[in-house]
Every structure is written in C-alpha cells, then in structure tokens.
Amino acid sequence: MGHPVGKVAALAGVTVRTLHHYDEIGLLRPSGRTPSGYRSYGDDDLDRLQRILFYRELGFPLETIATLVDDPGIDADAHLERQRELLVARMGELGRMVAAVDRVMEARAMGNALTPEEKFEVFGGFQEPDGYAEEAAQRWGSTPEWQGAPALSKEDLAAGEAARQDWVGRLNAVLDAGAAPDSTDATDLAEEHRVMLGRVMGECSYETQQRIGELYVTEPVQLGFLIREDEQRPGAGAFVRDAIRANAVRRG
Numbered sequence: 001m002g003h004p005v006g007k008v009a010a011l012a013g014v015t016v017r018t019l020h021h022y023d024e025i026g027l028l029r030p031s032g033r034t035p036s037g038y039r040s041y042g043d044d045d046l047d048r049l050q051r052i053l054f055y056r057e058l059g060f061p062l063e064t065i066a067t068l069v070d071d072p073g074i075d076a077d078a079h080l081e082r083q084r085e086l087l088v089a090r091m092g093e094l095g096r097m098v099a100a101v102d103r104v105m106e107a108r109a110m111g112n113a114l115t116p117e118e119k120f121e122v123f124g125g126f127q128e129p130d131g132y133a134e135e136a137a138q139r140w141g142s143t144p145e146w147q148g149a150p151a152l153s154k155e156d157l158a159a160g161e162a163a164r165q166d167w168v169g170r171l172n173a174v175l176d177a178g179a180a181p182d183s184t185d186a187t188d189l190a191e192e193h194r195v196m197l198g199r200v201m202g203e204c205s206y207e208t209q210q211r212i213g214e215l216y217v218t219e220p221v222q223l224g225f226l227i228r229e230d231e232q233r234p235g236a237g238a239f240v241r242d243a244i245r246a247n248a249v250r251r252g
Contacts, residue, residue: 014053025233027062051076194209
C-alpha cells in the first residue's frame with residue numbers, strides 16, 4: 001500500500017518540496033502514482049528515505065549520499081552498521097563538547113577565571129588535526145588569499161548570497177540542459193565563480209580556483225559552501241571542477 005507524499009513528508013519531518021527535489025534529482029523516486037497522478041511511496045521507498053536522512057543528518061552532501069545509497073556492494077544492514085558507527089563517534093564528540101561548556105559555566109558561576117591554556121584545553125578532542133596547518137600552508141601559502149580576506153559588511157554578505165543563489169540557479173539550468181563542462185555557458189559560469197571567490201578572498205587566480213574546484217570532488221563537504229543541499233544536482237561537483245579547468249584553458 002502506497003503512502004502519499006504529504007504523509008511521508010510529515011512522518012519524516014521534511015517538506016514536500018524536499019521530497020519533490022529528491023525525486024527530480026533521482027535520489028528518491030517514488031515507486032508509484034495515485035490515480036490522480038500524485039507521488040506514492042512504498043515501504044522500500046521509506047527505507048531508502050530513512051537511509052538518506054541518516055546520512056544527511058551526519059552532514060554528507062546529497063551527491064555523496066546518492067553514491068552511498070546506490071552502492072550495490074552495501075546492503076541495508078551494512079548501511080545501518082556504518083551509520084551507527086558514525087553516530088556513536090558524533091555522540092562522543094558532542095559529549096566532550098557538553099562537558100567543555102559545563103566546565104566553562106561552572107568556572108564563571110564560581111567567579112573563577114580560566115587561564116588561556118584552560119580555555120582551549122576544555123575542548124579536549126577538538127584540536128586541529130595533526131598536520132592541518134602544514135597542509136593548509138602547503139595548499140594556500142603562496143597565494144595572496146593566505147594573507148587575509150577583506151572585511152565584509154552585512155550588506156556585502158547579503159549581496160554575495162543573492163549572487164550565489166542566482167549563480168546556482170543558472171548552473172542547474174545548464175546541468176538540466178545537458179551542456180558539457182567546456183561549453184560557453186559552463187565556462188562563463190566558471191569565470192563568474194572565480195570572480196565571486198575574489199570578492200571574498202581578495203584575489204583568486206585560475207590556479208587557486210582550480211585547487212578549490214578539486215575540493216568539490218575530493219572533499220564533497222566543501223561543495224555545500226557553494227551549492228546548498230536542496231540545490232544540488234548529482235554530479236554537480238565534478239561538473240563545476242571540469243568547467244573551472246576548461247575556463248582556465250579558455251582564458252589562457
């Protein structure tokens with residue numbers, strides 16, 4: 001027996017618009033339709049939605065979730081085991097964070113001032129990973145951006161977000177039209193992307209932009225800063241990376 005889209009949205013705590021979006025990008029296609037043509041979800045669809053939402057809650061971008069849930073080598077039990085491991089790890093991190101906040105609150109209530117060392121010591125396992133600073137310096141140390149980003153006003157940030165939303169809308173239109181990453185439309189978008197980065201970073205060379213484009217594929221979480229979860233199309237990260245490469249060649 002199928003479940004209507006409104007009921008599924010209410011059960012899962014998501015919006016109908018979200019379910020429509022998942023259908024449009026092929027992440028969760030309902031297995032049936034009502035006589036009136038409305039989406040209808042079966043039990044297998046609900047199981048898939050549950051897996052999707054677990055991964056989404058863990059911070060995975062939709063592009064990565066699509067790859068995970070479609071992996072033929074992982075069955076439902078394996079998905080649950082993986083998700084449980086990730087959730088337990090997160091619980092440990094959150095527990096340490098709660099303890100840190102409690103310690104600061106207790107110190108303030110008793111009028112005790114924490115030393116600079118104690119202020120950061122309370123975060124326990126939240127220090128930078130080993131080698132992070134060295135890796136960041138290796139990636140960006142030779143670029144002008146490393147010297148510091150310009151100060152941005154609230155108006156600058158609002159204008160930047162409006163520009164980002166407009167850019168993403170046009171990117172998705174190009175993706176939906178099936179254009180190639182080296183097409184004029186795609187490379188024009190890549191050039192706009194470089195200009196947008198420059199407004200935030202102070203300057204963005206083609207070399208730096210290509211490094212950032214690689215992160216959209218090798219570190220998919222970075223893609224979420226550019227394209228929000230409900231805006232993403234499957235393959236968007238690789239498309240943007242390839243368009244950036246093509247634009248660098250085009251611009252010489």
